[in-house]
Amino acid sequence: AQKITQTQPGMFVQEKEAVTLDCTYDTSDQSYGLFWYKQPSSGEMIFLIYQGSYDEQNATEGRYSLNFQKARKSANLVISASQLGDSAMYFCAMREGPNTGGFKTIFGAGTRLFVKA
């Protein structure tokens, strides 16, 4: 069963506008972590933001914020004021606890974001 679902293979956004990348997850664990990574064409994985399952407030890191809706099991990434350099592949990932996932991090299929000038 797929545990991380990203339903948007590709997204377009106009420069300086905000964009939301969707992510839903499935776990029976009470303790888990949610991550977003950016992968530019160079291939490196760049950590963007982290949300713990027990964190009551949505995580924010600069222009990135994570819209965490625990009951819906969604962890959407919001990028505000998009820049041309934001064009890349974005992966949502989940790390389950030691009893369920052994601290492994699994990734969604990814969403390719294109920022238009």
Add this chain to the structure above:
Amino acid sequence: GAVVSQHPSRVICKSGTSVKIECRSLDFQATTMFWYRQFPKQSLMLMATSNEGSKATYEQGVEKDKFLINHASLTLSTLTVTSAHPEDSSFYICSARVPTSGGGDTQYFGPGTRLTVL
């Protein structure tokens, strides 16, 4: 932040040869490292979890005799692709797990190794 390096960054080899990829944590000790494989335009697929001083734990469908993992020290894990074939051509990425205060943890990723088997 913590830095993870991989060597080589790119490798081209002939079919049937073995290739070793190194993953190093440069300024921290990593008791657990992970190896991922990424085919073009696809997501990262976890291959195995490497714990220092013990045998690696492989994901279902990953041949442990083909993908040999050695985690001999707290700063080095190696992945050896034995008898490589063209279908093994892929982007291999390692990551190191670092426990954080409060009981959490984070992962730092290496830059990846692009393997091409002719």
